[in-house]
Amino acid sequence: MKQFFSFVKKEFYHIFRDRRTMFILLGMPIVQIVIFGFALTNEVKDSKFAVLDLAKDANSASLIQELDASRYFDLQSNLTSYADIEKEFRKGSIKLAIVIPQNFANDISHLNKAQVQVIADASDPNVASTLTNYANTIILDYQDRLLQGKKLPYTIETQTRMLYNPQLKGAYNFVPGVMAMVLLLVCTMMTAITIVRxxxxxxxxxxxxxxxxxxxxxxxxAVPYLLLSMVNIISILLLSVFVLDVPIQGNIVLLFAESILFTLVALALGLLISSAAASQQTAMFIALVGMFLPTVMFSGFMFPVENMPKPLQVISNIVPAKWYFNIVRSVMIKGVGFAAVWKETLILTGMLLFFLGMAIKNFKIRLA
Amino acid sequence: MQHNKAITVENLTKRFGNFTAVDAISFEVDKGEIFGFLGANGAGKTTAMRMLCGLSLPTAGKATVAGFDVFKQNEEIKRNIGYMSQKFSLYEDLTVKENIRFYGGIYGKSNAFIKEKTGYLLQHLHLEKEANVLVKELPLGWKQKLAFSVAIFHEPEIVFLDEPTGGVDPVTRREFWNMIYEAASNGITVFVTTHYMDEAEYCNRVSIMVDGKIEALDTPTGLKQTYHASSMDDVFVQLARKAVRSDG
Incomplete structure (x- = not known):
């Protein structure tokens, strides 16, 4: 045991004496949470829009007022012709244009049927569909208010409730993602590099x-990196609870245990990489390209896996981070218990045994 | 275990596929002897040494190190040998003291032993003032001497030195060899590979490997007589010229 502790102590010297490594290890989670939390948000706020108001009546004015007042939209300009819409989009100064036809008020009150055209810049399809959804909702709200209790003969009213994340905050998605990325980077890359060094x-x-x-x-x-990872998990969770207001709904012990399981998978991967790589650069390259990119792409953190073509969905299954991401999302955001994540846990355990077995086997071969 | 020889090797062979790196070599090394293990690059020195250290499993033959069988008693061998490789083997980002403590620790030595011996060693190497200096700050010659001291810190029976003086100036090499003599006089068997023929002269006995076989084994004086050479350099050149294998 003394031999073992001498070695662990030496590893800590290596880590603490190298400022750059220290920064990567302990600063990165904080930097990532801050970047994702405040800069790279995929929530849509204050999008510029333009209006071509051909009606210029009381109703059109109040509808425009409604849109402008919402926190999603910001009125950029009042246009005078259809040609202007195209011009504004090309300039990139607006994301959405609303066209209100002549006789808008008249159509509402006499025909019971008025039209509004919503034009979006779909060069970014996700933003476009989000914006049109928001606009539709605001317009429907406005319509409801106009009716004021007068029931239409037949209407189906959909009541949508966003479970677990009622405000549709991006943080609910990226906190689990950042946890997966940080643990993978710290454990896989750093362990691989330190052994290859x-x-x-x-x-x-x-x-x-x-x-x-x-x-x-x-x-x-592996031990020092396991301990540092636990520090990182704690700092990410503290930041997300106190800075980003993402609550931990589920059992924190379960969340921690699952995180340690994933950390062990990442460590085993690092060992495996270290047995294959001959130089620190190679180890880093394999860790980045082989681990980091698949994690970002296939874990469901940036791009929903359900929307991917079948072959890619199959590939996503071999990415450990996908399962961990699911677990964290379920336990932390939805607040479910072990019964709901046993399958993912089993898969991660299987991966751990497989990678560890491979790593130990390869490590021994080098001795023969 | 009772044994009179530090190392015994009989028809030791290592093949990598069709390539026979070490071809049925046999020799014995006495206790306390300084045994020079010479050969051109690619002659098979390092492979042979790695087998004796337990880093590589022989394909055929027999060998014992410190009385233990290289096939079966790997762990016992490791506990009784020291090793210094041609690559510099201390941790640059650790201090002198931390390096010593670390190596003492992985050999399972007690804190009291480590503390006492560290003090003696630092004094002996005149490194007391540098005890808490990072190893990367030391000049190369000092590092090499420190590396050797660390390799024999746990008082092994045999120490394997793989080209220990590469890149070191002649004065430091001389000092280094004084340390080797001192270790040998304390009963440690020294098994050393080198490229410097003047160093070969310092050894008690020298073996010269050519193409995986031991072509000559004798005292430096004996070898010079046999090959009618004025220096070990001549002996080496005469033997190495026979090599079929190229460098590498």
């Missing part, structure tokens, strides 16, 4: 000649 320096040979068993070397390498 010893190979590069020649100190690994010395270790292998020493009576310290290879398995102990590997575990001792």
């Amino acid at each position: 010893e190979k590069e320096l020649g100190t690994m040979e010395i270790m292998l000649v020493s009576p310290l068993q290879p398995l102990k070397i590997v575990v001792a390498k």
Whole structure:
């Protein structure tokens, strides 16, 4: 045991003496939470829109007023012709245009049927559909208010409730995503690099000649990163609760246990990479391209997996982060218990055993 | 275990596929001897040494190190040998003291042993003032001497030195060899590979490997007589010229 602790202590010296590594390890989670929380938000706020108001009556004016007053839209300009709409879109000064036809008020009160045209810049399709949805909702609200209790003969009213995240905050999605990314980066990349560095320096040979068993070397390498990851999990959770107002609905112990499971998977992957890579650059490259990109793309954190073509959906299943992301989202945001995430847990455990087995096997081969 | 020889090797062979890196070599090393293990690049020195250190499993043959079988008693061998590789083997971002403590620790030495021996060692190497300096701040010669001291810190029976003096100036090399003599006089067997023929002269006995086989094994004086050479350099060149394998 003394041998083992000497090694762990040495690893901590390595980490604490290298400021850059320290920053990556402990600063990155904070930086990522801040970036995702305040800069890279996919919520739509204060989008500029323009109006071509051909009616210029009381109703059109109050509808425009409604849109402008909402926090999603900001009136940029009043246009005078259809040609202007195209011009404004090309300039990029607006995201949405509303056309209110002549006789708007008249149509409402006498025909019971008026039309409003909503034109969106669909060069960014996600934003366009979000904006048209918001606009539709505001227009429908306005209509309801006009009716004021007068029931139409037949109407189906949909009442939508956004469960678990009523305000549709982006943070609910990216906090689990950032956790997956940070743990993967810290554990997989750093462990791989630190082992390969010893190979590069020649100190690994010395270790292998020493009576310290290879398995102990590997575990001792991994322990500091496991501890640091736990610090990171805590700091991410604190930031998300107190700065981003994302509550932890579920059992925090379960959340922590699942995080440790995922950390172990990431560590095993790091060990596996280290046995394949000959230089620190290679290790870093494999970790970034092989782990980081798939995590961003296939975990469902940036792009919904359900919308992907079938083959990519199949591929997404081998990305550990996808399962962890699901677990965190379920436990943290939805507040469900172990019964709801046992399948994901089982899959991660299977992956852990597989990667660890491979890593240990490869580590031994180098000794023969 | 009782044993008179530090190392015994009999027809030790290592094949990588069709390539025979080490071809049935046999030799013995006495306790307390300084044994020079010479050969051109690619002659198979490092492979042979790696087998004796337990880093590589032999394909065939027999060998014992410190009385233990290289096939079966790997762990016992590791506990009884020290090793210093051609690559610099201390941690640059650790201080002198931390490096010593770390190596003492992984060999399972007690804190009291480590503390006492560290004090003695620092004094001996005149590094007391540098005890808390990061190793990367030290000049190369000092690093090499420190690395050697660390390799024998746990008082092994045998120490394997793989080209320990590469890139070191002649004065420091001389000092380094004084340390080797001192270790040998304390009963530690020294098994050393080198490219410097003047260093070969310092050894008690020297073996020269060519193409995976040991072509010559004798005292430096004996070898010079056999090959009618004035220096070990001559002996080496005569033997190495026979090599079929190219460098690498």
